[in-house]
Amino acid sequence: MVDLTGQYERIKEEIDPAMERVVGGGRYINGPEVGRFANAMENYLGVNHVIPCGNGTDALQAALMALDLKPGDEVISSAFSFIASVEAVVLLGLKPVLVDINPDTFNIDPQAFRKAVTNRTKAVIPVHLFGQGAAMNEIMQIAKEHNLYVIEDAAQSLGAQYLMNGKPQKLGTIGHIGCTSFFPTKNLGCYGDGGACFTNDDQLAQKLRMVVNHGARKKYFNERVGMNSRLDTIQAAILEVKLKYLDEYISRRQWAADIYFRELKDVSFLTLPYVDKEAGHSFNQFTVKVNNGKREELKQYLKECGIPSMVYYPSPLHHQPVFAPFCPPDLSLPVSEEASRQVLSLPMHTELTEDEIIYISQKIKAFS
Numbered sequence: 359m360v361d362l363t364g365q366y367e368r369i370k371e372e373i374d375p376a377m378e379r380v381v382g383g384g385r386y387i388n389g390p391e392v393g394r395f396a397n398a399m400e401n402y403l404g405v406n407h408v409i410p411c412g413n414g415t416d417a418l419q420a421a422l423m424a425l426d427l428k429p430g431d432e433v434i435s436s437a438f439s440f441i442a443s444v445e446a447v448v449l450l451g452l453k454p455v456l457v458d459i460n461p462d463t464f465n466i467d468p469q470a471f472r473k474a475v476t477n478r479t480k481a482v483i484p485v486h487l488f489g490q491g492a493a494m495n496e497i498m499q500i501a502k503e504h505n506l507y508v509i510e511d512a513a514q515s516l517g518a519q520y521l522m523n524g525k526p527q528k529l530g531t532i533g534h535i536g537c538t539s540f541f542p543t544k545n546l547g548c549y550g551d552g553g554a555c556f557t558n559d560d561q562l563a564q565k566l567r568m569v570v571n572h573g574a575r576k577k578y579f580n581e582r583v584g585m586n587s588r589l590d591t592i593q594a595a596i597l598e599v600k601l602k603y604l605d606e607y608i609s610r611r612q613w614a615a616d617i618y619f620r621e622l623k624d625v626s627f628l629t630l631p632y633v634d635k636e637a638g639h640s641f642n643q644f645t646v647k648v649n650n651g652k653r654e655e656l657k658q659y660l661k662e663c664g665i666p667s668m669v670y671y672p673s674p675l676h677h678q679p680v681f682a683p684f685c686p687p688d689l690s691l692p693v694s695e696e697a698s699r700q701v702l703s704l705p706m707h708t709e710l711t712e713d714e715i716i717y718i719s720q721k722i723k724a725f726s
Contacts, residue, residue: 359666360543364709365607369599376595389591395598399554402517402601405531407563409555410589411570414513414539417553418446418483420587421509421535424555424565427452427480434474435483436466437674438694443483443511444675454684455479456676458691462632464488464645464701467693468496475500481507484533486515488645488670488703489545489611491529491637494520498532508533513553516545517604518640529637530556535566540589540597543707545611545642546604548593610708611641617712618644618704621719627652628722629700643670647700656725657702663721668703 366373380389392410399408411417422433429451435443437456447454457470464487471482482501484492494510501508512518512530516538519526530536538544540552555566565582568575573584589597600607615631622628629647633639648656653669660667674694676685704718 359668359703359705360707361709362542362547362707365707369603372599373596376599377592380592380595386591387588389594391591391595391598392589395589395594395601396554398598398601399556402604403528403531403556405528405536405556406558406560407556407566409557409563409566409570410594411553411555412587412589413551414511414537414541414553415442415446416570416585416587417537417539417555418442418509418511419449420566420569420585421537421555422446422450422452422481423569423584424535424562425481425507425509426565430478431480432476432478433481433483434466434471434479436485436487436694437676437691438464438671438697439485439487439511439675440671441675441678441680442513443485444681447483448681448684453478454681456674456681456685456689456691458693459697460493461693461697463490463492463634463637464697465490465492466497468493468500471497472500475504475506479504479506481509483509483511485511485513486518486529486637488631489515489518489640489642490631490634491515491518491520493634493636494522494529494532495636498522501533507535510536512536513539513541513544514642515640517608518545519638521636531558534559535562540593543642545607545640546597546600548596548600550590550593552589552593552597553587554589607708608640610710611706612639614706614710614715615639615641615644617715618719621716622646622722625723641706643703644706645670645701645703647697648702649700653700653702656722659725660718660721665718665721666705669701670703671701672698674698
C-alpha cells in the first residue's frame with residue numbers, strides 16, 4: 359500500500375545527517391530541531407502556533423483538554439472514521455454524538471451536524487477523510503451560530519487547501535484548533551509516531567503547550583491537569599527535512615490519482631473518488647466504492663494478483679461495541695453503514711509508477 363523505503367532512499371542524503379546530528383548532540387527530548395520544525399510548520403501552514411506532541415490521538419485529546427469542557431458536554435463527529443477522533447472524546451468523560459456523512463466525500467454531513475446540535479453541544483470534530491476537506495464553509499457557519507468550538511482532524515489531509523469564503527487556506531487552520539498525525543503513512547510522515555496541534559488563538563496555544571507538558575509552563579510548577587506528550591527530537595529532525603517535500607508528495611499523489619481516474623473511469627462496478635472543487639484532494643488514500651456487492655471478492659482477487667488493498671473502515675463507529683453506551687440502540691446512519699460495506703482503498707503513495715497503476719487497473723477491469 360505504501361513504499362516508505364523508496365521514499366526514504368530519495369532523500370537519504372538529507373535524512374541520515376539530520377538523524378546523526380541528533381544522536382551526536384544527545385538532546386533527544388525537546389532538542390532544537392523540535393522548535394525549528396514547529397516554526398517551519400507555522401510558516402508552511404500560515405498559522406500562528408504549532409504545538410508538537412507525541413501522536414495524532416494525543417493531539418485530539420490535548421485539543422479537547424485545552425477547551426476546558428465539562429463531563430457530559432457533547433461533541434459531534436462523524437460515524438465513518440478511525441476511532442481516535444471519538445476515543446479522545448470518551449476518554450475525557452465527554453459525550454460523543456455521531457452523525458452521518460456526505461455520500462460523495464465521506465466527510466461529515468453539515469445538515470446532519472446542524473440537526474444534532476443541542477444546548478449541551480460544545481464542539482464539533484470534522485475529520486478531513488482520505489485527504490479531502492470537509493465542508494468547512496458550512497461547518498464554520500453552523501458553529502458560529504451555536505457558539506461551538508471546531509477541532510479539525512487533518513491527520514489524513516495535511517497540506518491540502520480549502521477555499522474558505524473563496525480564499526485558499528490550509529486544512530487544519532480554519533477551526534479553533536487543528537490536529538494532525540505524523541504516522542509514517544501520512545502525507546507528512548515521520549519514522550515513528552508524532553503529532554501536532556495548530557491554532558491562531560494565543561490563549562489556546564498557551565493552554566495546549568501546558569497540556570502536553572504535564573500542565574506546566576515551567577518545570578515543577580503545574581497549573582492544570584495535563585499529559586506527557588512530546589515529539590521526539592529525532593522525529594522532528596526527520597520532519598524538518600520532509601516538510602520541504604510535502605507539496606511535491608501531494609502532487610505525486612494527485613498525479614497517481616489522475617492515472618487511476620483515467621484507467622478506471624469506465625469500470626461500471628466502481629464509484630471513483632469525488633473531488634470537491636472547494637476542498638481539493640491530497641489523496642492520502644485512493645478510496646473507491648465497490649457497488650456490485652463483491653467488495654470482499656475483489657479484495658481477495660487483488661491479493662491473489664499481488665496487489666494489496668485495504669478497507670478503511672469496515673465498521674462505522676456507532677456499531678463499535680465500545681461506543682454502544684453512547685448511541686441509541688436504534689441509531690441508523692445509512693450512508694456511513696453503506697460506505698463501510700462498499701469502500702476499498704487501492705495502493706497510493708509517492709513512489710507509485712504509471713506502469714504499476716496501469717497493472718492494478720487492468721486487473722480490476724478483468725474482475726467479474
